[in-house]
Amino acid sequence: MTIDSLVQHIGETVTLKGWLHQKRGSKGLFFMVLRDGTGMVQCVVNQGKVDATSWDNASSTTQESSLIVTGEILKDERQIGGIEIQASQIEVFQIVKDYPITPKSHGIDFLMDHRHLWLRSRRPWAIMRVRNRIIMSIHNFFQERGFLQMDAPLLTKNAVEGTSTLFEIDYFGSSAYLTQSGQLHGEVMAMAFNKIYTFGPVFRAEKSKTRRHLTEFWMIEPEMAFYDLDMNMTLAEDFLIRIASDAIEDCHEELDLLGRDLDWLRRVQPPFPRITYTDAVELLHSDQTQVMVQKHIEQLQQERSDLEQERTANRQNYGQLKEWKKRRIDAREIEINIRMDQIDEELRNLPQWGKSAEQFEWGGDFGGSDETLLTWHFDRPIIVHRYPESVKAFYMKRDPEDDRLALGMDILAPEGFGEIIGGGQRADDLTFLEEQVQRHRLPQDAFEWYFDLRRYGTVPHSGFGLGLERTVAWICGLEHIREAIPFPRMLGRLSP
Protein backbone atom coordinates (compact mmCIF):
# COMPACT_ATOMS: atom_id res chain seq x y z
CA MET A 1 0.00 0.00 0.00
CA THR A 2 1.25 3.49 -0.80
CA ILE A 3 0.30 6.74 0.92
CA ASP A 4 -1.37 8.25 -2.15
CA SER A 5 -4.02 5.50 -2.14
CA LEU A 6 -4.88 5.54 1.57
CA VAL A 7 -7.92 7.79 1.26
CA GLN A 8 -9.85 5.03 -0.50
CA HIS A 9 -9.24 2.58 2.36
CA ILE A 10 -10.37 4.40 5.49
CA GLY A 11 -10.96 2.01 8.39
CA GLU A 12 -8.65 -0.68 7.00
CA THR A 13 -5.38 -1.79 8.55
CA VAL A 14 -2.44 -1.30 6.19
CA THR A 15 1.34 -1.67 6.11
CA LEU A 16 3.38 1.27 4.84
CA LYS A 17 7.07 1.29 3.98
CA GLY A 18 8.87 4.59 3.96
CA TRP A 19 11.08 7.12 5.67
CA LEU A 20 10.54 9.23 8.75
CA HIS A 21 10.10 12.81 7.62
CA GLN A 22 9.53 14.35 11.02
CA LYS A 23 8.73 13.32 14.57
CA ARG A 24 7.10 15.03 17.54
CA GLY A 25 6.30 13.45 20.83
CA SER A 26 5.35 13.60 24.46
CA LYS A 27 5.16 11.00 27.18
CA GLY A 28 3.76 7.78 25.76
CA LEU A 29 2.90 9.33 22.42
CA PHE A 30 4.68 10.00 19.14
CA PHE A 31 3.50 11.73 16.02
CA MET A 32 5.59 10.49 13.12
CA VAL A 33 5.19 11.93 9.65
CA LEU A 34 5.94 9.12 7.23
CA ARG A 35 7.10 9.75 3.67
CA ASP A 36 7.01 7.00 1.04
CA GLY A 37 7.59 8.97 -2.14
CA THR A 38 3.93 9.05 -3.09
CA GLY A 39 2.96 11.39 -0.27
CA MET A 40 3.11 11.96 3.46
CA VAL A 41 0.90 10.84 6.31
CA GLN A 42 1.00 11.31 10.07
CA CYS A 43 1.26 8.11 12.11
CA VAL A 44 0.25 8.21 15.75
CA VAL A 45 2.13 5.82 18.00
CA ASN A 46 0.47 5.36 21.39
CA GLN A 47 2.49 3.46 23.94
CA GLY A 48 -0.64 1.78 25.25
CA LYS A 49 -1.58 0.47 21.80
CA VAL A 50 1.69 -1.03 20.52
CA ASP A 51 4.01 -3.78 21.75
CA ALA A 52 7.21 -2.92 23.59
CA THR A 53 9.50 -3.52 20.57
CA SER A 54 7.41 -1.24 18.39
CA TRP A 55 7.52 1.45 21.07
CA ASP A 56 11.30 1.20 21.31
CA ASN A 57 11.55 1.36 17.54
CA ALA A 58 9.39 4.45 17.43
CA SER A 59 11.46 6.07 20.17
CA SER A 60 14.75 5.48 18.41
CA THR A 61 13.79 6.58 14.90
CA THR A 62 15.32 9.79 13.64
CA GLN A 63 14.75 11.92 10.56
CA GLU A 64 14.99 9.84 7.34
CA SER A 65 15.23 6.53 9.19
CA SER A 66 13.67 3.83 7.01
CA LEU A 67 10.83 1.90 8.56
CA ILE A 68 7.62 -0.11 8.22
CA VAL A 69 4.46 1.08 9.90
CA THR A 70 1.37 -1.07 10.31
CA GLY A 71 -1.83 0.55 11.48
CA GLU A 72 -5.41 1.53 10.94
CA ILE A 73 -6.39 4.40 8.67
CA LEU A 74 -8.49 6.93 10.55
CA LYS A 75 -10.28 9.96 9.24
CA ASP A 76 -8.94 13.15 10.80
CA GLU A 77 -9.72 16.42 9.10
CA ARG A 78 -6.96 18.23 10.98
CA GLN A 79 -4.22 16.27 9.17
CA ILE A 80 -2.65 16.48 5.72
CA GLY A 81 -4.86 14.56 3.35
CA GLY A 82 -7.56 14.35 6.03
CA ILE A 83 -6.29 11.04 7.41
CA GLU A 84 -3.84 9.63 9.91
CA ILE A 85 -2.56 6.19 10.83
CA GLN A 86 -3.12 4.73 14.29
CA ALA A 87 -0.02 2.55 14.44
CA SER A 88 -0.10 -0.97 15.82
CA GLN A 89 3.40 -2.03 14.82
CA ILE A 90 6.69 -0.28 13.93
CA GLU A 91 9.59 -2.10 12.28
CA VAL A 92 12.90 -0.54 11.36
CA PHE A 93 15.20 -0.98 8.35
CA GLN A 94 17.78 1.53 9.50
CA ILE A 95 18.18 4.15 12.20
CA VAL A 96 19.78 7.23 10.67
CA LYS A 97 22.31 9.38 12.45
CA ASP A 98 22.69 13.08 11.63
CA TYR A 99 20.65 13.56 8.47
CA PRO A 100 22.07 16.80 7.07
CA ILE A 101 18.88 18.49 5.89
CA THR A 102 17.03 19.53 9.02
CA PRO A 103 13.45 20.82 9.01
CA LYS A 104 14.71 24.39 9.36
CA SER A 105 15.86 26.71 6.64
CA HIS A 106 19.01 26.18 4.60
CA GLY A 107 21.04 28.20 2.14
CA ILE A 108 20.98 27.36 -1.53
CA ASP A 109 24.64 26.37 -1.68
CA PHE A 110 24.19 23.81 1.08
CA LEU A 111 21.05 22.46 -0.52
CA MET A 112 22.67 22.17 -3.96
CA ASP A 113 25.62 20.30 -2.46
CA HIS A 114 23.08 17.92 -0.91
CA ARG A 115 20.81 17.76 -3.93
CA HIS A 116 20.83 13.94 -3.75
CA LEU A 117 19.13 14.22 -0.36
CA TRP A 118 17.28 17.47 -0.91
CA LEU A 119 15.18 15.72 -3.57
CA ARG A 120 13.42 13.89 -0.72
CA SER A 121 12.03 17.14 0.64
CA ARG A 122 8.53 18.43 0.02
CA ARG A 123 9.31 21.18 -2.44
CA PRO A 124 11.46 19.16 -4.87
CA TRP A 125 8.90 16.38 -4.58
CA ALA A 126 6.15 18.70 -5.81
CA ILE A 127 8.30 20.16 -8.58
CA MET A 128 9.46 16.81 -9.96
CA ARG A 129 5.89 15.57 -10.05
CA VAL A 130 4.79 18.62 -11.99
CA ARG A 131 7.75 18.12 -14.33
CA ASN A 132 6.64 14.54 -14.87
CA ARG A 133 3.09 15.68 -15.63
CA ILE A 134 4.33 18.27 -18.10
CA ILE A 135 6.42 15.66 -19.91
CA MET A 136 3.35 13.46 -20.18
CA SER A 137 1.31 16.35 -21.56
CA ILE A 138 3.96 17.05 -24.16
CA HIS A 139 3.96 13.51 -25.47
CA ASN A 140 0.19 13.26 -25.38
CA PHE A 141 -0.23 16.55 -27.21
CA PHE A 142 2.02 15.60 -30.11
CA GLN A 143 1.09 11.94 -30.29
CA GLU A 144 -2.62 12.82 -30.48
CA ARG A 145 -1.83 15.07 -33.43
CA GLY A 146 0.08 12.43 -35.36
CA PHE A 147 3.60 13.70 -34.71
CA LEU A 148 6.44 11.17 -34.80
CA GLN A 149 8.77 11.31 -31.83
CA MET A 150 12.40 11.14 -32.95
CA ASP A 151 15.75 11.26 -31.21
CA ALA A 152 18.32 13.61 -32.63
CA PRO A 153 22.00 12.78 -32.20
CA LEU A 154 23.77 14.34 -29.25
CA LEU A 155 27.20 14.23 -30.89
CA THR A 156 27.40 16.50 -33.90
CA LYS A 157 29.72 18.20 -36.32
CA ASN A 158 27.59 21.32 -36.75
CA ALA A 159 26.81 24.32 -34.71
CA VAL A 160 23.16 25.30 -34.81
CA GLU A 161 23.17 28.26 -32.46
CA GLY A 162 26.19 30.46 -31.89
CA THR A 163 29.53 28.68 -32.10
CA SER A 164 30.80 30.22 -28.88
CA THR A 165 28.49 28.08 -26.79
CA LEU A 166 29.64 24.68 -28.02
CA PHE A 167 31.04 22.00 -25.78
CA GLU A 168 33.88 20.52 -27.77
CA ILE A 169 34.95 16.93 -27.26
CA ASP A 170 37.55 14.65 -28.78
CA TYR A 171 36.01 12.24 -31.25
CA PHE A 172 38.72 9.72 -32.18
CA GLY A 173 41.22 12.41 -32.94
CA SER A 174 38.93 14.93 -34.56
CA SER A 175 36.63 17.35 -32.82
CA ALA A 176 32.93 16.91 -32.28
CA TYR A 177 30.40 18.91 -30.32
CA LEU A 178 27.60 18.22 -27.91
CA THR A 179 24.41 19.26 -29.64
CA GLN A 180 22.85 22.65 -28.94
CA SER A 181 19.64 21.74 -30.70
CA GLY A 182 18.14 18.82 -32.56
CA GLN A 183 16.53 21.11 -35.08
CA LEU A 184 18.54 20.42 -38.23
CA HIS A 185 18.06 16.70 -37.83
CA GLY A 186 14.44 17.39 -36.99
CA GLU A 187 14.03 19.08 -40.36
CA VAL A 188 15.40 15.95 -42.03
CA MET A 189 12.82 13.83 -40.27
CA ALA A 190 10.00 16.26 -41.06
CA MET A 191 10.77 15.80 -44.76
CA ALA A 192 10.54 12.04 -44.19
CA PHE A 193 7.63 11.85 -41.72
CA ASN A 194 5.78 15.16 -42.17
CA LYS A 195 5.36 16.11 -38.50
CA ILE A 196 7.91 15.16 -35.87
CA TYR A 197 9.18 16.22 -32.49
CA THR A 198 12.41 15.69 -30.65
CA PHE A 199 12.64 15.39 -26.90
CA GLY A 200 16.15 15.33 -25.59
CA PRO A 201 18.98 17.01 -23.77
CA VAL A 202 20.95 19.83 -25.34
CA PHE A 203 24.12 21.52 -24.19
CA ARG A 204 25.21 25.12 -24.21
CA ALA A 205 28.57 26.22 -22.92
CA GLU A 206 27.25 29.62 -21.94
CA LYS A 207 29.13 31.21 -19.12
CA SER A 208 25.88 32.47 -17.73
CA LYS A 209 25.09 32.63 -14.06
CA THR A 210 21.46 33.59 -14.07
CA ARG A 211 18.19 32.18 -12.85
CA ARG A 212 17.28 31.19 -16.39
CA HIS A 213 20.33 29.22 -17.57
CA LEU A 214 21.62 25.67 -17.40
CA THR A 215 24.47 24.19 -19.42
CA GLU A 216 22.50 20.97 -19.89
CA PHE A 217 18.77 21.20 -20.37
CA TRP A 218 15.94 19.35 -22.08
CA MET A 219 14.32 20.68 -25.18
CA ILE A 220 11.25 19.72 -27.14
CA GLU A 221 11.47 20.64 -30.81
CA PRO A 222 8.55 19.98 -33.15
CA GLU A 223 9.13 20.42 -36.87
CA MET A 224 6.31 20.42 -39.41
CA ALA A 225 6.36 20.20 -43.19
CA PHE A 226 4.00 22.61 -44.99
CA TYR A 227 3.58 24.83 -41.89
CA ASP A 228 4.01 28.58 -42.24
CA LEU A 229 4.73 31.01 -39.43
CA ASP A 230 1.07 31.53 -38.49
CA MET A 231 0.36 27.81 -38.27
CA ASN A 232 3.51 27.45 -36.21
CA MET A 233 2.37 30.13 -33.76
CA THR A 234 -1.06 28.55 -33.42
CA LEU A 235 0.44 25.15 -32.69
CA ALA A 236 2.76 26.61 -30.06
CA GLU A 237 -0.17 28.42 -28.47
CA ASP A 238 -2.32 25.27 -28.30
CA PHE A 239 0.69 23.43 -26.91
CA LEU A 240 1.24 25.80 -23.98
CA ILE A 241 -2.47 25.91 -23.22
CA ARG A 242 -2.51 22.14 -23.00
CA ILE A 243 0.49 22.04 -20.68
CA ALA A 244 -1.00 24.64 -18.35
CA SER A 245 -4.49 23.14 -18.23
CA ASP A 246 -3.22 19.60 -17.60
CA ALA A 247 -1.09 20.87 -14.74
CA ILE A 248 -4.01 22.73 -13.18
CA GLU A 249 -6.18 19.66 -13.59
CA ASP A 250 -3.79 17.05 -12.20
CA CYS A 251 -1.31 18.81 -9.93
CA HIS A 252 -3.53 20.49 -7.34
CA GLU A 253 -1.62 19.25 -4.35
CA GLU A 254 1.79 19.98 -5.84
CA LEU A 255 1.01 23.51 -7.05
CA ASP A 256 -0.70 24.29 -3.79
CA LEU A 257 2.36 23.14 -1.86
CA LEU A 258 4.50 25.39 -4.04
CA GLY A 259 2.21 28.32 -3.34
CA ARG A 260 1.56 28.82 -7.03
CA ASP A 261 -1.02 31.48 -7.93
CA LEU A 262 -3.30 29.43 -10.18
CA ASP A 263 -5.06 32.47 -11.62
CA TRP A 264 -2.03 33.14 -13.79
CA LEU A 265 -2.21 29.61 -15.18
CA ARG A 266 -5.99 29.73 -15.65
CA ARG A 267 -5.54 32.79 -17.85
CA VAL A 268 -3.41 30.78 -20.28
CA GLN A 269 -6.22 30.83 -22.85
CA PRO A 270 -6.44 31.69 -26.52
CA PRO A 271 -5.70 33.95 -28.16
CA PHE A 272 -2.20 34.90 -27.03
CA PRO A 273 -1.41 38.47 -28.05
CA ARG A 274 0.71 38.40 -31.20
CA ILE A 275 2.86 41.45 -31.64
CA THR A 276 5.60 42.14 -34.13
CA TYR A 277 9.11 42.92 -32.99
CA THR A 278 8.67 46.44 -34.30
CA ASP A 279 5.51 46.97 -32.24
CA ALA A 280 7.27 45.47 -29.24
CA VAL A 281 10.06 48.01 -29.58
CA GLU A 282 7.47 50.76 -29.74
CA LEU A 283 5.84 49.38 -26.61
CA LEU A 284 9.20 49.49 -24.85
CA HIS A 285 9.56 53.13 -25.87
CA SER A 286 6.06 54.03 -24.73
CA ASP A 287 5.19 56.20 -21.73
CA GLN A 288 3.03 53.30 -20.57
CA THR A 289 6.15 51.24 -19.95
CA GLN A 290 7.78 54.02 -17.98
CA VAL A 291 4.63 54.45 -15.90
CA MET A 292 4.65 50.72 -15.19
CA VAL A 293 8.25 50.79 -14.06
CA GLN A 294 7.47 53.77 -11.84
CA LYS A 295 4.47 51.98 -10.36
CA HIS A 296 6.56 48.92 -9.64
CA ILE A 297 9.18 51.02 -7.91
CA GLU A 298 6.52 52.64 -5.74
CA GLN A 299 5.03 49.27 -4.83
CA LEU A 300 8.41 47.96 -3.80
CA GLN A 301 9.15 51.05 -1.76
CA GLN A 302 5.82 50.63 -0.01
CA GLU A 303 6.56 46.98 0.74
CA ARG A 304 9.98 47.96 1.99
CA SER A 305 8.68 50.54 4.41
CA ASP A 306 6.00 48.11 5.63
CA LEU A 307 8.67 45.54 6.37
CA GLU A 308 10.81 48.12 8.07
CA GLN A 309 7.90 49.11 10.30
CA GLU A 310 7.22 45.49 11.17
CA ARG A 311 10.84 44.97 12.06
CA THR A 312 10.94 48.05 14.26
CA ALA A 313 7.72 47.06 16.02
CA ASN A 314 9.06 43.56 16.59
CA ARG A 315 12.25 44.92 18.11
CA GLN A 316 10.38 47.29 20.41
CA ASN A 317 8.19 44.54 21.86
CA TYR A 318 11.03 42.06 21.96
CA GLY A 319 12.01 42.45 25.63
CA GLN A 320 8.60 41.60 27.05
CA LEU A 321 8.01 38.48 24.99
CA LYS A 322 8.18 34.84 25.99
CA GLU A 323 11.14 32.81 24.79
CA TRP A 324 9.32 30.87 22.09
CA LYS A 325 7.80 34.05 20.74
CA LYS A 326 11.22 35.68 20.59
CA ARG A 327 12.39 32.85 18.39
CA ARG A 328 9.52 33.41 16.01
CA ILE A 329 10.50 37.05 15.84
CA ASP A 330 14.13 36.12 15.18
CA ALA A 331 13.08 33.83 12.35
CA ARG A 332 10.81 36.51 10.94
CA GLU A 333 13.59 39.06 11.11
CA ILE A 334 15.75 36.82 8.93
CA GLU A 335 12.89 36.52 6.45
CA ILE A 336 12.44 40.26 6.42
CA ASN A 337 16.15 40.84 5.86
CA ILE A 338 16.21 38.46 2.91
CA ARG A 339 13.17 40.05 1.32
CA MET A 340 14.58 43.53 1.90
CA ASP A 341 17.78 42.53 0.13
CA GLN A 342 15.69 41.32 -2.80
CA ILE A 343 13.73 44.54 -2.87
CA ASP A 344 16.89 46.63 -2.72
CA GLU A 345 18.32 44.67 -5.64
CA GLU A 346 15.16 45.24 -7.66
CA LEU A 347 15.07 48.88 -6.76
CA ARG A 348 18.62 49.20 -8.02
CA ASN A 349 17.72 47.38 -11.24
CA LEU A 350 14.37 48.87 -12.15
CA PRO A 351 15.57 52.37 -13.10
CA GLN A 352 18.16 50.76 -15.35
CA TRP A 353 15.52 48.54 -16.88
CA GLY A 354 13.39 51.58 -17.61
CA LYS A 355 16.32 53.40 -19.11
CA SER A 356 17.40 50.49 -21.30
CA ALA A 357 13.82 50.07 -22.54
CA GLU A 358 13.60 53.77 -23.34
CA GLN A 359 16.86 53.71 -25.25
CA PHE A 360 16.31 50.37 -26.97
CA GLU A 361 17.35 50.58 -30.60
CA TRP A 362 15.49 48.78 -33.37
CA GLY A 363 17.66 45.94 -34.59
CA GLY A 364 18.99 44.69 -31.29
CA ASP A 365 17.85 41.61 -29.41
CA PHE A 366 15.75 41.95 -26.30
CA GLY A 367 17.52 41.48 -23.00
CA GLY A 368 15.96 39.74 -20.05
CA SER A 369 14.72 43.02 -18.64
CA ASP A 370 13.12 44.07 -21.92
CA GLU A 371 11.26 40.77 -22.09
CA THR A 372 10.04 41.20 -18.55
CA LEU A 373 8.79 44.72 -19.18
CA LEU A 374 7.00 43.58 -22.35
CA THR A 375 5.16 40.82 -20.53
CA TRP A 376 4.03 43.23 -17.80
CA HIS A 377 1.66 44.72 -20.36
CA PHE A 378 -0.28 41.46 -20.72
CA ASP A 379 -2.01 38.89 -18.53
CA ARG A 380 -0.96 35.80 -20.48
CA PRO A 381 1.92 34.56 -22.64
CA ILE A 382 2.68 36.74 -25.65
CA ILE A 383 4.06 35.89 -29.06
CA VAL A 384 6.62 38.27 -30.52
CA HIS A 385 7.30 37.67 -34.21
CA ARG A 386 9.22 39.02 -37.22
CA TYR A 387 12.54 39.89 -35.65
CA PRO A 388 15.38 41.66 -37.46
CA GLU A 389 17.20 38.95 -39.38
CA SER A 390 20.51 39.94 -37.76
CA VAL A 391 19.47 38.68 -34.32
CA LYS A 392 18.11 35.35 -35.55
CA ALA A 393 19.74 32.14 -36.74
CA PHE A 394 20.99 31.65 -40.31
CA TYR A 395 18.26 29.13 -41.22
CA MET A 396 15.32 31.52 -40.68
CA LYS A 397 13.22 32.47 -43.69
CA ARG A 398 13.05 36.17 -44.55
CA ASP A 399 9.76 38.02 -44.45
CA PRO A 400 8.72 38.37 -48.13
CA GLU A 401 7.20 41.76 -47.28
CA ASP A 402 10.27 43.18 -45.54
CA ASP A 403 13.71 41.77 -46.25
CA ARG A 404 15.13 43.14 -42.99
CA LEU A 405 12.92 40.76 -41.04
CA ALA A 406 13.13 37.05 -40.29
CA LEU A 407 10.02 34.93 -39.84
CA GLY A 408 10.97 34.02 -36.32
CA MET A 409 8.80 34.03 -33.24
CA ASP A 410 9.37 33.81 -29.50
CA ILE A 411 6.82 33.15 -26.81
CA LEU A 412 7.34 35.03 -23.59
CA ALA A 413 5.75 33.71 -20.42
CA PRO A 414 4.17 36.24 -18.08
CA GLU A 415 5.33 37.26 -14.58
CA GLY A 416 8.91 37.71 -15.74
CA PHE A 417 9.53 34.08 -16.65
CA GLY A 418 10.63 35.19 -20.09
CA GLU A 419 11.28 33.27 -23.26
CA ILE A 420 10.13 29.67 -23.11
CA ILE A 421 9.68 29.07 -26.84
CA GLY A 422 11.76 30.17 -29.79
CA GLY A 423 11.10 29.16 -33.36
CA GLY A 424 10.00 30.19 -36.80
CA GLN A 425 9.63 29.36 -40.44
CA ARG A 426 12.75 27.87 -42.03
CA ALA A 427 14.47 29.15 -45.12
CA ASP A 428 13.53 26.79 -47.96
CA ASP A 429 15.65 28.25 -50.76
CA LEU A 430 19.02 26.62 -51.41
CA THR A 431 20.85 29.67 -52.74
CA PHE A 432 19.72 31.82 -49.85
CA LEU A 433 20.81 29.21 -47.31
CA GLU A 434 24.22 28.81 -48.91
CA GLU A 435 24.71 32.57 -48.72
CA GLN A 436 23.69 32.60 -45.10
CA VAL A 437 26.11 29.84 -44.13
CA GLN A 438 28.87 31.79 -45.85
CA ARG A 439 27.87 35.05 -44.22
CA HIS A 440 27.87 33.45 -40.77
CA ARG A 441 31.29 31.93 -41.54
CA LEU A 442 30.04 28.40 -40.94
CA PRO A 443 31.81 25.44 -42.58
CA GLN A 444 29.99 24.86 -45.87
CA ASP A 445 30.82 21.16 -46.14
CA ALA A 446 29.38 20.32 -42.72
CA PHE A 447 26.00 21.49 -44.02
CA GLU A 448 25.93 19.63 -47.33
CA TRP A 449 23.47 17.05 -46.05
CA TYR A 450 21.26 19.87 -44.78
CA PHE A 451 21.37 21.58 -48.17
CA ASP A 452 20.14 18.33 -49.73
CA LEU A 453 16.78 18.98 -48.06
CA ARG A 454 16.49 22.09 -50.27
CA ARG A 455 17.73 20.27 -53.35
CA TYR A 456 15.29 17.39 -53.22
CA GLY A 457 11.72 18.48 -52.72
CA THR A 458 12.03 21.59 -50.61
CA VAL A 459 8.79 22.78 -48.99
CA PRO A 460 7.77 25.53 -46.59
CA HIS A 461 8.24 24.24 -43.07
CA SER A 462 8.37 25.50 -39.53
CA GLY A 463 9.11 24.48 -36.02
CA PHE A 464 10.01 25.68 -32.57
CA GLY A 465 11.87 24.69 -29.43
CA LEU A 466 10.45 24.60 -25.93
CA GLY A 467 12.80 24.67 -22.97
CA LEU A 468 11.49 22.08 -20.54
CA GLU A 469 13.07 23.50 -17.39
CA ARG A 470 11.91 27.04 -18.13
CA THR A 471 8.43 25.66 -18.67
CA VAL A 472 8.54 23.77 -15.38
CA ALA A 473 9.81 26.90 -13.62
CA TRP A 474 6.96 28.91 -15.12
CA ILE A 475 4.20 26.41 -14.29
CA CYS A 476 5.53 25.91 -10.75
CA GLY A 477 6.33 29.59 -10.23
CA LEU A 478 10.00 28.90 -9.41
CA GLU A 479 12.40 31.74 -8.98
CA HIS A 480 15.33 29.75 -10.28
CA ILE A 481 15.59 27.16 -13.04
CA ARG A 482 17.97 24.99 -10.99
CA GLU A 483 15.01 23.60 -9.06
CA ALA A 484 13.24 22.48 -12.25
CA ILE A 485 15.62 19.60 -13.04
CA PRO A 486 16.75 16.83 -10.66
CA PHE A 487 20.46 17.42 -11.11
CA PRO A 488 21.16 20.86 -12.56
CA ARG A 489 24.33 21.42 -14.54
CA MET A 490 25.48 25.00 -14.38
CA LEU A 491 28.61 27.06 -14.46
CA GLY A 492 30.62 25.67 -11.55
CA ARG A 493 28.29 22.80 -10.73
CA LEU A 494 28.77 19.24 -12.00
CA SER A 495 27.89 17.28 -8.88
CA PRO A 496 25.96 15.47 -7.49
Added chain:
RNA sequence: UCCUCGGUAGCUCAAUGGUAGAGCAUGCGGCUGUUAACCGCAGGGUUGUAGGUUCGAGUCCUACCCGGGGAGCCA
Protein backbone atom coordinates in the same frame (compact mmCIF):
# COMPACT_ATOMS: atom_id res chain seq x y z
C1' U B 1 34.26 38.37 -18.68
C1' C B 2 32.18 42.62 -15.89
C1' C B 3 29.23 44.79 -11.67
C1' U B 4 27.43 43.75 -6.74
C1' C B 5 26.65 41.18 -2.03
C1' G B 6 28.44 37.49 1.02
C1' G B 7 31.83 33.36 3.55
C1' U B 8 31.47 32.99 11.90
C1' A B 9 29.25 25.90 15.51
C1' G B 10 26.56 20.27 11.40
C1' C B 11 22.55 24.16 9.51
C1' U B 12 20.34 29.37 9.57
C1' C B 13 22.15 33.72 11.39
C1' A B 14 23.97 37.61 15.52
C1' A B 15 28.34 40.10 17.48
C1' U B 16 29.93 50.37 18.05
C1' G B 17 38.19 47.56 16.52
C1' G B 18 38.03 45.24 23.06
C1' U B 19 35.68 38.09 27.07
C1' A B 20 32.90 34.78 19.79
C1' G B 21 26.64 34.20 20.93
C1' A B 22 21.30 32.47 19.81
C1' G B 23 17.87 29.14 17.54
C1' C B 24 17.58 24.57 15.04
C1' A B 25 20.01 19.80 14.70
C1' U B 26 22.55 16.12 18.17
C1' G B 27 22.69 13.68 23.39
C1' C B 28 20.18 13.26 28.22
C1' G B 29 15.74 14.41 31.17
C1' G B 30 10.29 16.09 31.40
C1' C B 31 5.35 16.25 29.14
C1' U B 32 -0.73 11.34 26.39
C1' G B 33 -3.11 15.22 20.49
C1' U B 34 1.44 17.43 18.40
C1' U B 35 1.23 20.56 13.44
C1' A B 36 8.46 24.40 12.13
C1' A B 37 5.28 21.25 19.27
C1' C B 38 6.89 22.83 24.06
C1' C B 39 10.13 23.02 28.88
C1' G B 40 15.12 21.97 31.35
C1' C B 41 20.36 20.52 30.97
C1' A B 42 24.83 19.29 28.07
C1' G B 43 28.49 18.85 24.23
C1' G B 44 29.81 21.55 19.88
C1' G B 45 34.58 27.14 16.99
C1' U B 46 42.09 27.56 13.71
C1' U B 47 35.53 33.30 12.14
C1' G B 48 37.15 30.78 3.57
C1' U B 49 42.91 31.09 2.55
C1' A B 50 47.54 33.99 2.72
C1' G B 51 49.60 38.44 4.04
C1' G B 52 49.26 43.51 6.25
C1' U B 53 47.66 47.83 9.70
C1' U B 54 46.91 47.97 15.19
C1' C B 55 48.46 47.56 22.16
C1' G B 56 44.34 44.54 20.30
C1' A B 57 41.09 42.18 14.04
C1' G B 58 35.17 38.09 12.99
C1' U B 59 35.18 43.52 12.23
C1' C B 60 39.91 47.79 8.69
C1' C B 61 43.46 47.12 4.06
C1' U B 62 45.60 43.90 -0.15
C1' A B 63 45.59 39.42 -2.99
C1' C B 64 43.46 34.83 -3.91
C1' C B 65 39.59 30.83 -3.43
C1' C B 66 34.36 29.62 -3.09
C1' G B 67 29.18 30.96 -3.32
C1' G B 68 24.56 34.20 -4.06
C1' G B 69 22.29 38.07 -7.13
C1' G B 70 22.63 40.87 -11.67
C1' A B 71 24.64 42.20 -16.84
C1' G B 72 25.98 40.17 -21.65
C1' C B 73 23.97 35.61 -24.41
C1' C B 74 20.04 32.33 -24.74
C1' A B 75 15.40 27.89 -24.28
